[in-house]
Amino acid sequence: MTPAVEFRSVSRHFGVVKAVDQVDLSIAEGAFFAMLGPSGSGKTTCLRLISGFEMPSAGAVRIFGQDMGSVPPNRRHVNTVFQDYALFPHMSVRDNVAYGLMVRGVARRARLARAEEMLALVKLDGFGDRKPAQLSGGQRQRVALARALVGEPRVLLLDEPLGALDLKLREAMQDELKSLQQRLGITFVFVTHDQSEALSMADRIAVFSEGRVAQVGTPSDIYQRPATRFVADFVGSSNVLPPDLTVALGGPRAWASLRPEAIRLVADGRLTGTVTGARYLGAGTRLMVQAGAPPASIGPRADGGPTDAPRYLGQDENGIAVLVPAGVAVPEVGAEVTLDWEPSALHLMAGEA
Amino acid sequence: MSAATHPARGPGDRLTGLFWRRPKLLTALLLLPPLLWLGVVYIGSLVALLVQSFYSIDRFSGLVVPEFTLRTYGELLIPSNFDIILRTVTMAAAVTLAAVVLAFPVAYFAARHAKGRWKAVFYLGVMLPLWSSYLVKVYAWKLILAKEGIVTWAAEGIGAGNVLSAVLATPVIGGNSLSTSYIGTFLVFLYVWLPYMILPMQAALERVPASMLEASADLGAGGWRTLRSVILPLALPGVIAGSIFTFSLTLGDYIIPQIIGSSRFFIGQTVFSLQGTAGNIPLAAAFAVVPIVIMLVYLTLARKSGAFDAL
Numbered sequence: 001m002t003p004a005v006e007f008r009s010v011s012r013h014f015g016v017v018k019a020v021d022q023v024d025l026s027i028a029e030g031a032f033f034a035m036l037g038p039s040g041s042g043k044t045t046c047l048r049l050i051s052g053f054e055m056p057s058a059g060a061v062r063i064f065g066q067d068m069g070s071v072p073p074n075r076r077h078v079n080t081v082f083q084d085y086a087l088f089p090h091m092s093v094r095d096n097v098a099y100g101l102m103v104r105g106v107a108r109r110a111r112l113a114r115a116e117e118m119l120a121l122v123k124l125d126g127f128g129d130r131k132p133a134q135l136s137g138g139q140r141q142r143v144a145l146a147r148a149l150v151g152e153p154r155v156l157l158l159d160e161p162l163g164a165l166d167l168k169l170r171e172a173m174q175d176e177l178k179s180l181q182q183r184l185g186i187t188f189v190f191v192t193h194d195q196s197e198a199l200s201m202a203d204r205i206a207v208f209s210e211g212r213v214a215q216v217g218t219p220s221d222i223y224q225r226p227a228t229r230f231v232a233d234f235v236g237s238s239n240v241l242p243p244d245l246t247v248a249l250g251g252p253r254a255w256a257s258l259r260p261e262a263i264r265l266v267a268d269g270r271l272t273g274t275v276t277g278a279r280y281l282g283a284g285t286r287l288m289v290q291a292g293a294p295p296a297s298i299g300p301r302a303d304g305g306p307t308d309a310p311r312y313l314g315q316d317e318n319g320i321a322v323l324v325p326a327g328v329a330v331p332e333v334g335a336e337v338t339l340d341w342e343p344s345a346l347h348l349m350a351g352e353a
Numbered sequence: 354m355s356a357a358t359h360p361a362r363g364p365g366d367r368l369t370g371l372f373w374r375r376p377k378l379l380t381a382l383l384l385l386p387p388l389l390w391l392g393v394v395y396i397g398s399l400v401a402l403l404v405q406s407f408y409s410i411d412r413f414s415g416l417v418v419p420e421f422t423l424r425t426y427g428e429l430l431i432p433s434n435f436d437i438i439l440r441t442v443t444m445a446a447a448v449t450l451a452a453v454v455l456a457f458p459v460a461y462f463a464a465r466h467a468k469g470r471w472k473a474v475f476y477l478g479v480m481l482p483l484w485s486s487y488l489v490k491v492y493a494w495k496l497i498l499a500k501e502g503i504v505t506w507a508a509e510g511i512g513a514g515n516v517l518s519a520v521l522a523t524p525v526i527g528g529n530s531l532s533t534s535y536i537g538t539f540l541v542f543l544y545v546w547l548p549y550m551i552l553p554m555q556a557a558l559e560r561v562p563a564s565m566l567e568a569s570a571d572l573g574a575g576g577w578r579t580l581r582s583v584i585l586p587l588a589l590p591g592v593i594a595g596s597i598f599t600f601s602l603t604l605g606d607y608i609i610p611q612i613i614g615s616s617r618f619f620i621g622q623t624v625f626s627l628q629g630t631a632g633n634i635p636l637a638a639a640f641a642v643v644p645i646v647i648m649l650v651y652l653t654l655a656r657k658s659g660a661f662d663a664l
């Protein structure tokens with residue numbers, strides 16, 4: 001099947017800044033695709049390459065198989081929910097929503113009726129006469145959504161649409177967006193820097209780092225099997241273990257990731273250390289543990305040298321993160337703890353040499 | 354000194370404290386001088402003008418009769434006076450329209466595309482003409498537009514002399530030369546007031562966020578549609594502000610039509626001669642009220658049509 005959106009080694013450079021650098025992507029039709037990455041990693045630029053507000057410096061963007069090289073934004077069958085919503089302040093909510101139809105010459109009566117339907121779809125019936133300035137942030141977000149959907153685009157682009165909302169509203173909107181997407185069957189390309197948002201909503205996630213795609217996969221791929229140190233650290237702040245330490249902890253010589261929530265506090269385990277910090281998260285407590293000498297149960301290094309796990313963990317001033325679930329007694333800072341985990345929790349990262 | 358406060362450093366700190374406790378005092382003190390100026394000097398003289406316009410002049414003695422009457426306003430409507438009003442308003446409207454058309458591309462370029470150095474070039478280019486004397490500029494234009502002037506010379510040089518003659522042969526707006534025709538008056542008005550249209554327009558366009566234009570294009574609009582449905586409505590307050598300048602400045606000016614153009618009177622010249630040699634202060638006042646009324650009507654219409662909704 002032709003992918004809805006395809007990037008073929010697309011680059012977009014601004015002078016020396018490589019905002020997007022040799023990105024290959026394939027977004028299947030009907031997918032809920034998230035672009036996840038830290039600030040400045042090139043997510044917005046990628047989205048703008050799809051909508052046509054940026055042109056690639058190199059490579060090609062295809063939408064439903066058609067090269068977009070010479071297609072201006074107004075002729076692409078793609079609509080955007082802008083980060084700041086970009087509602088037209090001088091038009092009523094209804095006229096805002098109907099704008100895309102007016103542009104296409106739909107008769108006034110028909111387009112206003114259709115706008116009402118779209119407003120009902122986003123649960124804003126009765127708000128048509130208001131001006132955008134008379135709406136709350138969450139309501140504006142819905143208007144922007146209705147406005148972008150009214151033309152029945154085949155691909156909807158959303159640039160951190162929930163960024164400005166409070167947590168509660170955000171979660172409600174996440175559910176609504178997800179169910180809307182499933183009902184309409186439109187391809188959603190969703191930009192966010194919030195990993196939990198990406199994990200909970202998307203079918204597939206592309207993790208961006210410095211203009212490049214570090215990994216593409218399903219949420220569980222990304223979370224449980226991060227390909228690179230960057231992905232492991234950025235998504236869920238995993239412990240990233242250098243090859244020597246992986247060996248010391250009983251694995252092969254490779255970079256590995258160990259999720260904080262996969263580590264348990266036990267009486268007798270693989271590693272002992274001192275608690276150097278604790279951060280209360282509500283649903284649990286995140287401990288930082290500075291490892292001491294590994295218990296004797298951890299064998300000598302494969303090459304016969306001394307076990308130097310403490311040096312590795314000691315070098316990293318953050319130590320090793322452990323998530324203690326709520327309900328479990330949290331040790332004091334300074335206490336000695338012993339850590340253990342299932343062998344399968346130690347994930348080896350293929351993307352790291 | 355206590356642990357919770359810094360010591361006062363003198364009268365400045367005490368004054369700051371006073372204003373902090375009574376914020377209205379500061380507002381009142383700040384507003385007093387401009388309110389005095391506006392209220393007494395400015396509004397006061399306007400009221401005096403208005404009152405004068407309801408007086409009339411005794412035809413035999415030539416003295417002002419301080420009794421309220423509408424007779425003076427009636428005189429405005431006699432054909433020779435009404436022509437003056439019509440001529441002035443038409444000129445002001447033409448100058449304003451032309452200024453909008455000429456100013457828009459310049460303002461748009463400055464607001465959307467000019468960065469750093471180009472922005473400086475823009476401001477300099479727009480403001481520079483304002484730094485030299487108005488009279489000097491007007492007389493310079495008289496020379497430029499004169500029959501023996503550079504425009505005629507250049508037109509003949511490129512073989513367009515007959516085009517110029519044809520334009521000057523147009524009834525009403527034509528004339529013996531550019532400097533003695535309405536066309537000349539129009540050109541000089543346009544030149545002199547153009548900066549007053551460009552600057553507010555540029556400020557308004559600058560406030561239209563780029564994402565608004567992208568949203569329009571994203572929804573399928575081409576350039577013209579975006580211009581008509583998004584840019585112009587959002588920039589309209591600036592256009593109106595600029596047009597208030599060009600319109601009212603043209604309505605009130607009495608020097609340009611006196612130096613350049615057919616020798617027929619505009620409102621400003623009429624006021625000047627009525628209050629001077631003719632000594633007919635009431636009629637001069639009535640004439641002076643006309644631009645005020647026109648501007649009020651104009652602003653009301655603009656507001657009714659929603660021009661300021663985007664403010």
Ligand SMILES: Nc1ncnc2c1ncn2[C@@H]1O[C@H](COP(=O)(O)OP(=O)(O)OP(=O)(O)O)[C@@H](O)[C@H]1O
Nearest residue numbers: 014017019037038039040041042043044045046193
């Ligand atoms: N028009 C531009 N000119 C120069 N540099 C740009 C331009 N647009 C983006 N960049 C640079 O490209 C890089 C990627 O920017 P982009 O907006 O795509 O990041 P992002 O991932 O969306 O970040 P955020 O989460 O903060 O929105 C940044 O370093 C940015 O400074």
Ligand SMILES: [Mg+2]
Nearest residue numbers: 043044045159
């Ligand atoms: Mg962004």
